[in-house]
Amino acid sequence: MSAFRIGQGWDNHRLKEGRPLILGGVTVPCEFGLDGHSDADILLHAITDALLGSVALGDIGMHFPDTDPQWKGAASERFVQHALSLVERAGYRLVNVDSTVILERPKLKDYRASIRENVARILRLPGEDVNVKFKTSERVGPVGEGLSAEAQAVVLITRHA
């Protein structure tokens, strides 16, 4: 296996009134949130898929089927930590993560530091190795119309010394 590998992840969830808006494990105050079987944290789901992808271990649904009651309402932190342990078991360590959350509103920039710090804590990385970007969809498409939100993530891993 190569000294470096990359992984990519993407997720989207519908928005629903009365649901919590949890991004990177941080609850953002809002009258609507992300609908789903788990806590619907699109950012952590995208990061989980990126980690699994980096070691060619399929995707989140293979490891955490949404039909399995043990994952109902699960904190997505557990998905990330399990995927990270699989990366480590394969002989690699995480180098850095870059990510984008695409959500029309609310503005997320006031939560950037806390989301970044929490993602870094979950991944056991220094904050400087984690980046979280926010974008609107310019009022176009399902995200732009406020029906859904998306997240994308890429990770770099390197072989243990």
Ligand code: C5P
């Ligand atoms: O999508 P757009 O390019 O208009 O976003 C401009 C900036 O607004 C982003 O770079 C980001 O800092 C911020 N933003 C935000 N919360 C969102 C979307 C964008 O804070 N939901």
Ligand code: MG
């Ligand atoms: Mg998801």
